[in-house]
Amino acid sequence: MSDTYSGNRPLGVTVLSVLTLLIGVTDIIAGLLFVFTRNNREVQASAQTSAEVLLIAGVVYLVIGLIYLAVARGLWQGSNGSRIVVNVVSVINLAAGVWLLTQSAGSTRLQAAISILLAVILLLIVNSGRAKAFFLAR
Template identity: 35%
Template sequence: MAARPGSVTFVAVLTYINGILNVVGGVILLIARDQVAAPTGGGVAGVTTAAIVSILLGVIVIIVARGLLRGSSGARVVVTVVMIVDILNGVLLLFTNQVASGVVQILWSLLIVVLLFTRRANGFFAGR
């Protein structure tokens, strides 16, 4: 059984942080959607959709992040899929003229996916 590499622990911490930030950011965006949509020119529906997707993804990520620490391949797959959806949500943010938020969300999610598939991480998840 392979020892858990530091990169997997780091990814689990980033994943928890990502989930919390998605929920908090989604709630804030949902509350302030009228103020965000008007000045940016993005539609209220687009901002509302991005907020709800952020909240849902955040909850899912928080739930499965623990599995990463245990070496669960299922958790790895779920987090990877959620990060891909998170990247798509970041692209949606770009189209609602929230460029900074979208870029940060895309880069953060890409970092998590890349670190989940390093050689040592692959060995850890294969050994479970």
């Protein structure tokens, strides 16, 4: 991967930027739902988990979502620092998704599976050849 990339922003980077923004918003919404519904017995029963697990998951998703929002603009502009942050946060999001997948059931498990899938997609895009060259050239 050469650091002399001089082309326009690759389509993958554009998709990555928009996807990062959407994942950030989705994670924040999920985090808020987990936090505010954690004491609801029906939610706990549906997720087959405790209020404490829902609270921890909610806080983790809120933090991850805020970080994704913060770096989405940097990705759009080609910031290599933002690329590195997305790599780190995506791995954390992947781990949080796996943890939540093993600690819950129902719709909470579905949210965890979606988080895992999206984290993997982000990692694949941000580390593709053209995208990496674009970020390193900035």
